Amino acid sequence: xxxxTRYPVEGANSLWHVYKTVPFGKVVKNFIVIQLxxxxxxxxxxxxxxxxxxxMKVGEQTxxxxxxxxxxxxxEKISVGRNTVIGYNTTILAHEYLIKEYRLxxxxxxxxxxxxxxxxILPGITIGDGxxxxxxTLVHKDVPAGAFVGGNPMKVIYTKEELQERWxxxxxxxx
Numbered sequence: 001x002x003x004x005t006r007y008p009v010e011g012a013n014s015l016w017h018v019y020k021t022v023p024f025g026k027v028v029k030n031f032i033v034i035q036l037x038x039x040x041x042x043x044x045x046x047x048x049x050x051x052x053x054x055x056m057k058v059g060e061q062t063x064x065x066x067x068x069x070x071x072x073x074x075x076e077k078i079s080v081g082r083n084t085v086i087g088y089n090t091t092i093l094a095h096e097y098l099i100k101e102y103r104l105x106x107x108x109x110x111x112x113x114x115x116x117x118x119x120x121i122l123p124g125i126t127i128g129d130g131x132x133x134x135x136x137t138l139v140h141k142d143v144p145a146g147a148f149v150g151g152n153p154m155k156v157i158y159t160k161e162e163l164q165e166r167w168x169x170x171x172x173x174x175x
Contacts (some may be wrong), residue, residue: 002124002141004096004105014102021102022073029055030072040066050075059084059111071095074104077123081111087135088117096123110145130160 033053037046050056054075058084067089076092105124105138116135127143134150146160
């Protein structure tokens with residue numbers, strides 16, 4: 001289960017209550033910073049923008065590809081470890097506005113993680129160190145460290161242990 005906090009609303013759907021949950025000026029600033037970072041090819045500049053203006057925790061040598069879309073409302077709830085690659089056009093959400101409630105959840109992406117292009121990561125998710133997320137995956141539950149996952153809905157393709165077992169049994173690379 002995703003680790004989110006639920007906030008019920010009354011009346012109109014929760015998106016109509018958006019500026020009661022996050023200041024308008026913050027959204028505008030975040031939008032501008034995220035759009036600048038989406039289009040710049042300079043990886044160091046992206047990380048600096050994210051750390052300095054969005055208050056994200058971003059590890060050293062982490063690479064956000066072009067067009068990565070971060071949560072515009074609550075980017076400070078996203079943390080990424082060191083030496084991680086976030087693939088082209090990936091979306092990372094820390095909030096979701098529903099009809100009768102909105103939900104907030106931290107997104108924790110470990111170190112040395114590979115996230116394939118066009119993936120979507122939902123709020124309240126933890127992706128463990130060394131995990132691999134296949135391109136186009138909807139990450140709707142936690143990903144164990146070292147696991148290889150993919151699909152929509154996301155499924156574990158290999159665990160770290162299964163991958164090591166296959167590697168050891170390989171006639172070329174293994175025993």
